[in-house]
Amino acid sequence: MQVLKALGDPTRLDMLSRMASRDEYPCTTLEHELPVGKSTISYHVKILSQAGLVSVSKKGRFYFYTLHRDIIEFYTPGLLGRLTSEAQVTEP
Incomplete structure (x- = not known):
């Protein structure tokens, strides 16, 4: 049930579609691409992580998803x- 709740938010779906383009997705890239603050990104990543959809790793000073x-x-x-x-259709 946690997975479906995590997938029920448009911002998290947007994050997943961006993350799907790479093996590891830098946190800093999300911060530049999404129209939300760092704390909101952290909140959504926490939900995705708790649902088992994303893992977070740290390399040096940077986090990767x-x-x-x-x-x-x-599940889906x-x-x-x-x-x-x-995402490919909507990008310029």
Whole structure:
């Protein structure tokens, strides 16, 4: 149930679609791309992490996010494909 709640927020879906484009996604990139503050990003990452959808690692001073594609695919088959294809269509 935690997974579905985590996926029920548009900001978190946007974050997942961005993270799906790379093996590891830098936190600083999200801070520049999303129209929300650092604390809001941290909150959403915490929800995604608690649901088992994302893991967080630290390298030096920087944090990186890794998407657990298998878990997302298990609970919502095809979601990542739809998110990444929509992201490609909307980007200039």
